[in-house]
Amino acid sequence: MRLLARRRVPRMFYDYADSGSWTESTYRANSSDFQAIQLRQRIAVDMTDRSLASTMVGQPVSMPVALAPTGLTGMQHADGEILAARAAAKAGVPFTLSTLSICSIEHVAANTDRPFWFQVYVMRYRAFIDSLIDRAKHAGCSALVLTLDLQIMGQRHKDVINGLSTPPKTYPG
Numbered sequence: 001m002r003l004l005a006r007r008r009v010p011r012m013f014y015d016y017a018d019s020g021s022w023t024e025s026t027y028r029a030n031s032s033d034f035q036a037i038q039l040r041q042r043i044a045v046d047m048t049d050r051s052l053a054s055t056m057v058g059q060p061v062s063m064p065v066a067l068a069p070t071g072l073t074g075m076q077h078a079d080g081e082i083l084a085a086r087a088a089a090k091a092g093v094p095f096t097l098s099t100l101s102i103c104s105i106e107h108v109a110a111n112t113d114r115p116f117w118f119q120v121y122v123m124r125y126r127a128f129i130d131s132l133i134d135r136a137k138h139a140g141c142s143a144l145v146l147t148l149d150l151q152i153m154g155q156r157h158k159d160v161i162n163g164l165s166t167p168p169k170t171y172p173g
Contacts, residue, residue: 005076009159013075021154057117057143062092067117069145074102082111089114096145099132109139117143 006014020027052063067088073080081103088095089112097108102167105118118136123129136144 003077009076013072015072015158015162016072016156017076019156019158021156056094059094059115059142060092061094066117067096069096069098069101069147071098071100072102073098077163079103079111081108085112085114085116088116094143097141099147105135105139105141107133109141115140115142117141117145119145119147121147138156 002018014139052066054061056066067084070084073084077083080128081097081101085095085097085108094117095112096112096119097103097105098119099121108116117173118132118141119140120129120132120136123138133144
């Protein structure tokens with residue numbers, strides 16, 4: 001999938017998804033740690049009564065997993081947030097819409113048939129945050145996911161090189 005994305009997605013958008021901040025040491029460590037996980041196949045084991053089903057924030061789920069908020073998903077694929085919300089619903093797990101999504105809260109709500117969670121960055125712009133929470137409530141979001149890491153933005157060198165910024169910079173035409 002990664003190689004396919006590299007061929008299909010503009011470089012700045014690919015680099016946004018496939019990079020980290022500063023020296024990217026955490027990004028590399030996470031990749032390395034994930035590769036070290038070995039799944040062991042079990043055979044001849046009765047699976048009849050096994051289930052991963054649980055509840056999260058009072059919501060029944062097929063397994064205790066949720067799709068985390070991913071900013072600017074729509075850069076990777078048109079209506080990416082809507083497609084992710086639909087995939088999560090099909091899998092029976094919660095979807096979390098990012099504050100920095102390409103699709104609006106209302107657009108996702110209008111194009112999905114299950115309630116979703118909404119991520120809220122804790123920022124000093126209280127009126128803006130209050131309006132986002134209000135919109136999420138009116139769209140039927142079933143939970144708010146608070147994110148506290150926006151106060152200090154990580155230096156994402158590939159984004160700087162590619163000219164990608166949040167919010168996007170506009171240039172006179």
